[in-house]
Amino acid sequence: MKKYSILFLSLLSFGVLKAQKFKKVPESKLQTSEVEKHIRFLAADELMGRETGHAGNNTAARYIAEEFRSYGLNDVNAGSFYQKVPFEFSYQPENASITAGDNVLKIGEDFLLMNGGGVHQKNVEKVHLPYGWVSEDGSYDDFEGIDVKGKVVVVSLGMPDSKGFREMLAVSKRKEEIAKEKGAVALIEIFSAPIPWGALVNNFGDGSISLKEEDATDFTRILVSSETAKKISKGLVDALDIEINALSKKSAMSQNVIGMVQGSDPVLSKGFVVLTAHFDHIGINEHAAEGEDYIFNGARDNAIGVAGLLSAAKSLAAKPAKRSILFIAYTGEEIGLRGSSYYAENPLIPLKQCVFNLNIDGAGYNDKTKVTGLGIARTGAEAEITKAVEAVGLSLIDDPTPELGLFDRSDNVRLAAKGIPAPSFSPGFTSFDDEIAKYYHKEADEAESLDFAYCTQFCKSYAYAARLIANKKDTPVWVSGDKYEAAAKELYKD
Known part of the structure; x- marks a missing residue:
């Protein structure tokens, strides 16, 4: 009996010691009123849903930058907390049409112009291919033995092993390049993802926004609905009349907001832990009836996340960790991870100095x-993150919906693909049930619907996890065999 008493006392003492350590760090004293202030401001109606390229998004960025400044963070971009990210709005040409036999296809209703200077040709021959894809090693080639010069190439969206809609869209630029190299006049992709065509038109029709490409081509790429594809199917018509003008484009500017805290250890401070959260949301519902709520406030997605980032910034500035910390509030996540994509290709701190990203x-x-952790067990800091979560009285669970591929659908994947261990840290969800659906990308996602005491626990645990990882003696690494391990070996090879 005495042995069990000693064991119990030992465990109790260990738990008390852990609690005492947490109470000594600034994040343990984080006030609910401060977390609530951040979320209420970012999710306010006045910011009109923080849509990238619009005024409310810029206001959110300014709020974050001034919070960074007030905490004493260092800038890393020539005196500014901003990394300017160039975007452009695209507008569909008017009166564009494709004639296929007796069928006249109309822009918006049947197809969208996704890129290019347009096409004005009659009786142009079309060629149907599976995907219009050629693998880098040449082992897969849809064009082998087929002449497409001067013709329109009709293909399915994506490539043979595409997983998910974003991945399908991501390879379209490369497919343009391939079709152009082969001498095609235009590329028509057939949209077959389980998303309503109307939703696609809302996202990619007039006023759609994307990163501005300095080397953009004028090659014409068209997206047609699956219903429209039947009207131009193989064997029904052999040629098309195409009358499409160029896309109209208007430049816009947004920004990632970036600050830094220098680490306290003379050796470990040369490495950076990167903390990230996106601050943009999806704007307003232009189709709402008069008198209805039309603002997507985005309290959960992702004002809570920005509150966590700001909480970590304040705490780690007050008491720096051993490694340096880079704080990035990304723009453009909701339109295809654009802000994180831009940063990954234009980093302000060399990526090889960045040892971990907690998004x-x-x-x-x-x-x-x-x-809920997404990829925590894959990325070498599970013990530290678990300890931080438990310190505030919560428990850490692994991704409950691996079939949704959530790890690869948020900003963390952009640095993960470069080789940096990069899991996501999310408020507790056990499934995508009605409680999640009620608020996700809905007008109901307002600050008033949140439990701010829970949000404060979440923010405390995130800041403490960042500190423990930054103080970790050993550098976190991907588990052996992870799909991003090879990229890590290439990034850190020196």
Whole structure:
């Protein structure tokens, strides 16, 4: 009996010691009122949903920058907390049409112009290929033995092993290049993803926004609905009349907001832990009826995340960790991870100096006793993150919906693909149930619907996790065999 008493006392003492350590760091004293202030401002109606390229998004960026300044963070971009990110709005040409036999296809209703200077040709022959794809090693080639010079190439969206809609869209630029190299007049992709065509038109029609490309081509790429594809199917018509003018484009500017805290250790401070969260949301519902709520406030997605980032910034500035910390609030996540994509290609700190990225993103929560980790077990800091979550009285669970591929659908994947271990840290959800769906990308996602006490626990645990990782003696690494391990070996090879 005495042995069990000693064991119990030892465990109790260990738990007390852990609690005492947490109470000594600034994040343990984080006030709910401060977390609530951040979320209420960012999710306010006046910011009109923080849509990238619009005034509310810029206001959110300014708020974050001034918070960074007030905490004493260092800038890393020539005196500014901003990394300017160039975007452009695209507008569909008027009166564009494709004639296929007796069918006249109309822009918007049947197809969208996704890129290019347009085409004005009659009776142009078309060629149907599976994807219009050629692999880098040449082992897969849809064009082998087929002449497409002067013809329109009709293909399915994506490539043979595409997983998910974003990945399908991501390879379209490369498919343009291939079709152009082969001498095609235009590329028509058939949209077959399980998303309503109307939703696609809303996102990629008039006023759609994307990163501005300095080397953009004028090659014409057209996206048609699956229903429209039947009207131009192989064997039904052999040629098309195409009358499409160029896309109209208007430049716009947004910004990632970036600050830094220098580490305290003379050796470890040369490395950086990168903390990230996106601050943009999806704007307003232009189709709302008069008198209805039309603002997508984005309290859960991702004002909570930005509150976590700001909480970590204040705490780690007050008491720096051994490694340096880079804080990035990304723009453009909701339009295809654009801000993180731009940063990954234009880093302000060399990527090889960045040893870890802990990203916050989420659709909401349905379990206030938990934090949900996406990829935590893959990325070498599970012990530290678990300790931080438990320190605030919560428990850490692994991704409950691996079939959704959430790890690769948020900003963390841009640095992960470069080789940096980069999991996501999300409010507690156990499934995508009605509680999540009620708020995800809905007008109902307002600050008033949140439990701010839980949000404060979440922010405390995130800041403490960042500190523990930054103080970790050994550098976190991908687990052996992870799909991003090869990129890590290439990034850190020196």
